[in-house]
Amino acid sequence: MPKKSPFHQRTSQFCQSMNWKDWAGYYAVVSYDTHHEQEYFAYRHAAGLMDVTPLFKYEVTGPDALRLLSRIMAKDISKVKQSQVTYCCWCDDDGKVLDDGTVTCLSQDHYRVTSAEPVLHWFHQNARSLKVTIEDSTSRFGILALQGPLSREILTHAAGGDIASLGYFRLIDCSIDKRKVTITRTGYTGDLGYEIWCENKDALAVYDAVMESGKNYQLLPAGLAALDVARVEAGFILNGVDYFSANHCVINSRKSTPFELNLGWSVNLDRDSFIGQQALKKEKKEGSLWQFVGLEYDWDAYESIFAKFDLPPQTPAGAWRTAVPVYGRNGKQIGQATSGAWSPTLKKNLALASIRTGHFTMGDTLQIEVTAEYERKRCPVKVCKPMFFNPDRKRN
Amino acid sequence: MIKTVSKPKTSSYDAIIIGGGHNGLVCAAYLAKAGKSVLVVEKRPLVGGAAVSEEIVPGFTFSTFSYVVSLFRPHIIRQLDLVKHGLQIIPMETTYNPIPGDRGLVRWADSERTRDEIARFSQRDASLYSEFGLAMGRLSRFAKNIIDTTAPEPASLNPKELFKLFKMARLFKDFDGKLRYLNVKLMTMSAVDFLQEWFESEPLLPAMAGSGIIGTFLGIRSPGTAYVLLHHYMGEIDGAFRAWGFSKGGTGQISLACAKAALSFGAEIITDAAVDHIDIKKGRASGIVLENGDDIRAGTVISGLDPNRTFLKMVGEHELPDDFVTQIKRYKNRGSSGKVNLALSRLPNFKDGRPGHHHLKGDITIAPSIDYVERAYDEAKYGAFSRRPFLNIVIPSLSDPSVAPPGKHVLSAFVQYAPYNLKEGADKWPEQRDAFGNAVIDTIEECAPDIRDCIIHKQVISPWDIEKMTGLTEGNIFQGELSLEQLAFLRPVAEWSRYRTPIHKLWMCGSGTHPGGGLMGAPGELAAKTMLTEGGV
Numbered sequence A: 001m002p003k004k005s006p007f008h009q010r011t012s013q014f015c016q017s018m019n020w021k022d023w024a025g026y027y028a029v030v031s032y033d034t035h036h037e038q039e040y041f042a043y044r045h046a047a048g049l050m051d052v053t054p055l056f057k058y059e060v061t062g063p064d065a066l067r068l069l070s071r072i073m074a075k076d077i078s079k080v081k082q083s084q085v086t087y088c089c090w091c092d093d094d095g096k097v098l099d100d101g102t103v104t105c106l107s108q109d110h111y112r113v114t115s116a117e118p119v120l121h122w123f124h125q126n127a128r129s130l131k132v133t134i135e136d137s138t139s140r141f142g143i144l145a146l147q148g149p150l151s152r153e154i155l156t157h158a159a160g161g162d163i164a165s166l167g168y169f170r171l172i173d174c175s176i177d178k179r180k181v182t183i184t185r186t187g188y189t190g191d192l193g194y195e196i197w198c199e200n201k202d203a204l205a206v207y208d209a210v211m212e213s214g215k216n217y218q219l220l221p222a223g224l225a226a227l228d229v230a231r232v233e234a235g236f237i238l239n240g241v242d243y244f245s246a247n248h249c250v251i252n253s254r255k256s257t258p259f260e261l262n263l264g265w266s267v268n269l270d271r272d273s274f275i276g277q278q279a280l281k282k283e284k285k286e287g288s289l290w291q292f293v294g295l296e297y298d299w300d301a302y303e304s305i306f307a308k309f310d311l312p313p314q315t316p317a318g319a320w321r322t323a324v325p326v327y328g329r330n331g332k333q334i335g336q337a338t339s340g341a342w343s344p345t346l347k348k349n350l351a352l353a354s355i356r357t358g359h360f361t362m363g364d365t366l367q368i369e370v371t372a373e374y375e376r377k378r379c380p381v382k383v384c385k386p387m388f389f390n391p392d393r394k395r396n
Numbered sequence B: 001m002i003k004t005v006s007k008p009k010t011s012s013y014d015a016i017i018i019g020g021g022h023n024g025l026v027c028a029a030y031l032a033k034a035g036k037s038v039l040v041v042e043k044r045p046l047v048g049g050a051a052v053s054e055e056i057v058p059g060f061t062f063s064t065f066s067y068v069v070s071l072f073r074p075h076i077i078r079q080l081d082l083v084k085h086g087l088q089i090i091p092m093e094t095t096y097n098p099i100p101g102d103r104g105l106v107r108w109a110d111s112e113r114t115r116d117e118i119a120r121f122s123q124r125d126a127s128l129y130s131e132f133g134l135a136m137g138r139l140s141r142f143a144k145n146i147i148d149t150t151a152p153e154p155a156s157l158n159p160k161e162l163f164k165l166f167k168m169a170r171l172f173k174d175f176d177g178k179l180r181y182l183n184v185k186l187m188t189m190s191a192v193d194f195l196q197e198w199f200e201s202e203p204l205l206p207a208m209a210g211s212g213i214i215g216t217f218l219g220i221r222s223p224g225t226a227y228v229l230l231h232h233y234m235g236e237i238d239g240a241f242r243a244w245g246f247s248k249g250g251t252g253q254i255s256l257a258c259a260k261a262a263l264s265f266g267a268e269i270i271t272d273a274a275v276d277h278i279d280i281k282k283g284r285a286s287g288i289v290l291e292n293g294d295d296i297r298a299g300t301v302i303s304g305l306d307p308n309r310t311f312l313k314m315v316g317e318h319e320l321p322d323d324f325v326t327q328i329k330r331y332k333n334r335g336s337s338g339k340v341n342l343a344l345s346r347l348p349n350f351k352d353g354r355p356g357h358h359h360l361k362g363d364i365t366i367a368p369s370i371d372y373v374e375r376a377y378d379e380a381k382y383g384a385f386s387r388r389p390f391l392n393i394v395i396p397s398l399s400d401p402s403v404a405p406p407g408k409h410v411l412s413a414f415v416q417y418a419p420y421n422l423k424e425g426a427d428k429w430p431e432q433r434d435a436f437g438n439a440v441i442d443t444i445e446e447c448a449p450d451i452r453d454c455i456i457h458k459q460v461i462s463p464w465d466i467e468k469m470t471g472l473t474e475g476n477i478f479q480g481e482l483s484l485e486q487l488a489f490l491r492p493v494a495e496w497s498r499y500r501t502p503i504h505k506l507w508m509c510g511s512g513t514h515p516g517g518g519l520m521g522a523p524g525e526l527a528a529k530t531m532l533t534e535g536g537v
């Protein structure tokens, strides 16, 4: 049975729909209302407050903390300054991705890692002979994600600290309703946003204070369904959906490398050895088998597929995650779209996809499978970078 | 915002568009995209016409006139890349009908919840509600075919025209018998009679019938209002019919997005530049003359103004055939609506016992009974504004906080009836404006008793003001009523429904042409496309 997060008392009070799911062993709200639309629009035009406590959290401490993380992460963690957060992924010896998450430098000998899956064993295994302690702090903290264009105003009201000058992927220790919190300018919506870390005992007070400050800004509690649409627009990959951790793959071909997931920018190859380095260097030289891309449906074609059945175009109400085939010019399958959504903001039907290298270039038109009235059809899609929505306010 | 000047760069253009309403701007964008040199000439300091956002009090952005969007054609958004130019729509999820001293009726996005709400008044209506929605949805799809193409010309022998009629007939034939009758009924009945074939209870009936009278000088019991009902059902957002939404930053942002698209294709826009008349030589439009005397030449002149203003003021009767002038004079512009915009220090309390404000996020219609709405019409028939008007209220700041300071709100009330022709004369509106505004606030007060305590500023707009500000004749919000005899191949008048006019090289592109009024962009688009294919420009 799933656990209750320290915010449960509030989230359950607001969750009218009773629409919950199990997220990493916790109860998590899918949508507070019967339909997630209001929550989505809050993320994009006001702000949404989401309980992201289920993220796995680890405190890596000791004089060798940095050495351990540099060894594990594909990114060079030594470049991460104090009070900075970085997004990164980590691989097995073959350079296949195990998970992706964030690393925060709290001090020289204290780093914090978040991940989608438990990593304790992997970290311990690689920490042999290092002076480092790894603590699973997952159930010690509650985390709230406050996301949306008005999140800065709301937090400025709620928190005693200089939120206004907090930079992108930076951290500040301050207080909300006299409780100690750590605020990072991070999130999973591709918009301006923050994550607020607090001790379990302070969770409800912090939640209430943020909601109270949000009153004048149309802040809404928001759930996973709205988030899923936002993250597709932002082009963020999801472990278990857009790729599978190498730990869970029965067959090798299912595994992915950072380069294949468009995470090449987060890989620093030329430095002391790290796990997967050899394989990744080789791949960098020889090229990757797959590429992770964005797809935009040709709307007129999409509409006409449904018009043949005298139906209006049917877009899914939320984001979808059941992979569908993508076909190349010769009509053969060359990849799969792994998630997608109709973007109410961009007014486009979007998908994220893995396509075999060599069968396309950016801007090409490929075909994607579409089911209309139980029949499988193909709809043209344009290949683009997997980042559809990227407002200035996210970083500025 | 866009920066505009009031002097054109050159003295001659392929096309000059009179009026920077959203249709003029859409038309400009399509023509410029096709490589034409285009100048848009707008009287006011800002573009948008009936679709503008104005900061009337610091921090409060009002959608001065038009306030919600639904009919805007999705393919225009795509073809002109309007999202890139700033268009953002936030859907409205609820429809609320307050009743003084009661919980009122809320229709939610959640159909089960809506059924429970309606069942409070009638179990039978509750069980029919979704069936009705489906039937209207099917009819809307038929209607969509009409609004996305130029009007068919029934008198024509051109095979293309015949095919168009045939295609429509075939679509119509695909309807089962019941739906076909429904369609005929829609075209001829009153909104109330039509709805009474389905429903029996108040406030559901007047709430739904309300959209049948918007912009018309007709009562909910007047024949023909059922069609206007469909016109409002036809709106779609992202393919979902019957979905209305707010434009982020007010409806003016839609016009601005159209303007930016036009500019990006190379069109020019001048503002603070009122056109005095169209220059016509030997039955051919050759340019325009501004009120300041400036003379600008054009290969084609396109009017985004209503037919009355275009032909009777910009062209002049003497240039036109007599029977055409007669028809234009007969064209109905009877203005019947006003607007009250309020800046609020906080949200008013609708004493309805409902927790929170979720139910106030969509539209709020004050139409508690059929008799109430009909009585409102009675007063208007005899040249007075309604003491207790039909109101369509929205509080966009609940969905789009950018239009008001934190914690404060803007409230927009669309009011019917406010006849342009008061029995004392239209020019008496400035004297009656305050009393009209008070009648509206009194009406709101009956549901939200503390409304007066919340008001920081009010802007009262009579149909006379609408005419003064936007040039819409008699303040008719649709550039002419959407009544059956002035729709499709009859809009604005028979034989001239294809954006052409009796004056060579003078075209029309405003809401006074097919498919009519509302924020939809279709007249502008179809006019441009027709001109481009028929050598008009």
Ligand SMILES: Cc1cc2nc3c(=O)[nH]c(=O)nc-3n(C[C@H](O)[C@H](O)[C@H](O)COP(=O)(O)OP(=O)(O)OC[C@H]3O[C@@H](n4cnc5c(N)ncnc54)[C@H](O)[C@@H]3O)c2cc1C
Binding pocket: B018, B019, B020, B021, B022, B023, B024, B041, B042, B043, B044, B047, B048, B049, B050, B051, B064, B065, B066, B067, B068, B069, B070, B071, B273, B274, B275, B276, B304, B305, B337, B338, B339, B414, B466, B469, B470, B471, B472, B475, B476, B477, B478, B479, B509, B510, B511, B512, B516, B517, B518, B519, B520
């Ligand atoms: C109060 C009100 C509420 C409404 N509410 C809604 C709504 O909620 N939803 C909806 O879909 N529709 C609504 N409508 C209808 C909709 O706004 C109009 O149908 C639409 O905006 C008309 O656009 P247009 O471009 O055809 O014409 P207009 O917007 O009328 O454009 C004409 C332009 O010409 C300019 N002009 C006039 N005279 C001159 C001159 N001599 N020289 C130069 N320029 C001139 C005007 O300033 C104006 O910019 C409303 C209208 C009103 C008035």
